[in-house]
Amino acid sequence: FKLQSNTFITHIPYRGAGPALQDLIGGNVDMMFDGLGSSAAHIKGGRIRALMVSGKQRNPAFPDVPCAAEVGLPDYTVTTWYGLWAPKGTPADLQARIVEEVRRIGTADDIKAVWAKNGADYGGLTQAQFGTMVG
Structure with a gap:
């Protein structure tokens, strides 16, 4: 994002989206990048404001939020995925x-x-x- 937007922002590492969202909602940080899975309820509840979704098209669940391509970042795409892991040797x-x-x-x-x-x-x-x- 920083390279494509020619923007300077400081990365603040967190131990997960929960603590980062608490600081965003509390006004301790100005912005964050997050997957909709953890942010959606806060966006819909008006506690935070979505500025954009990544990719070339808007997300159907958030039709009023512009996509990256619409705000001048046509190559900015980030996807979130979830996976399950098991210990080595699990049958x-x-x-x-x-x-x-x-x-x-x-x-x-x-x-x-x-x-x-x-x-x-x-x-x-x-x-x-x-x-x-x-x-």
Whole structure:
């Protein structure tokens, strides 16, 4: 962002989005970059204001928030993803069972509705695809 926008900002490391959001809401920091999964409720509740979403198009859950391309940053794209990890040596059948349960839950209509309300979706990568992505 700093390079593409030619802006100087100071990075303040936090131990997660929760403490960073507390400081943003409390006025201790001026801005933060965050995924909608942790910020959506605060945006919708009026506690923080979204300035933009990354990418070339607006997020359907936040139609009034411009996308990066609209504010002059056509190449600024950031995606957030979530993954599950297990200790080395976890039996393959147990891994497969966990992955299947997460897939079943993640694709349930009520869960998909919650994700959509927060501007996200269930990506649905297979275990092999996820391994390739993070590998």
